[in-house]
Amino acid sequence: MSKVAVVKGERSLETVYRALDHIPYREALEPWSRVLVKVNFITTKNWATGATTDPVVVEAVINRVRDLGKEVLVVESDAQMTNADKAVVASGMKETLDRVGVEFVNMRHLEDETELPVKNGKALNNIKVARMATDSAIVSAAKLKTHTGTKVTLGMKNMFGILTTKWKARYHVHGMDKVIHDINLTLPPTLTVIDGFVAMEGRGPVHGKPVQMNTIIASTDPVAADATAARAMGINPDTVDHIRWAHESGIGQKDDAQILGDGVEAVKRVFARA
DSSP, rough: OOEEEEEEEESSSSHHHHTTTTHHHHHHHHHHHHHEEEEESSSOOOOTTTOOOOOOHHHHHHHHHHHHTTTEEEEEETTTBBBBHHHHTSSSSHHHHHTEEEEEEEEGGOOOOEEEEEOOOSSSSEEEEGGGGGEEEEEEEEEEEEEETTTSSSSHHHGGGGGGOOOGGGGGGGGGHHHHHHHHSOOOOOOEEEEEEEEEETTTTTEEEEEEEEEEEEEHHHHHHHHHHHHHHTTOOGGSHHHHHHHHTSSSSSSSOOEEEEEEEEEEHOOBBB
């Protein structure tokens, strides 16, 4: 049975540690010598807006990865409307990474890329990613947000940014829920940590309203993490296509997870939707 930590607490390293300590993250990361922490830099807004990953969450993950003796990098790639190198500064992340001595890598600029075939996908035949993404563990350090197109943007939607092309808008014509499913079917994250210190409701993922939730959700099962986060937002995960399809494809489990920590009811809030 998949384990999902749902922890309520003030914005601090300790709150993230408490969530991680409930789940078998050490065992999940054990086979890997390098860990990529994939942040959400969809915009150059800072973490306090609820739009981008909180540096406190990333610092906590970095510390725990380093405790395991592993190399750690923080990664993102440019999007059509966002320069990741500018976003890492504007979001407040660069200051933290400089202080702890961790490199930020904009994967769009890496020359060593590879195409991965998508088997039994819903929209894509292949995806192009940085080769380092295929020989590293990936932590999806996502946000707790609504999304005007996919209802939610959580751990699996965050993996859309693993694609190295800047021109990501061309994927929207395939149906974003299908694309999210196919990416996670092909390259699922090893660990998902959803940052709900400041979440976003309404017109997410960029133009919504920040909501202080003081919540961290974490799991080694990306589907269980997202399904639990959706429930914490008052959204039935069965109504979110990419979560339902990911469950049906065996990427993870949307139901019957063991919820540890404070539980969904302790943090639940019905999010406004666009």
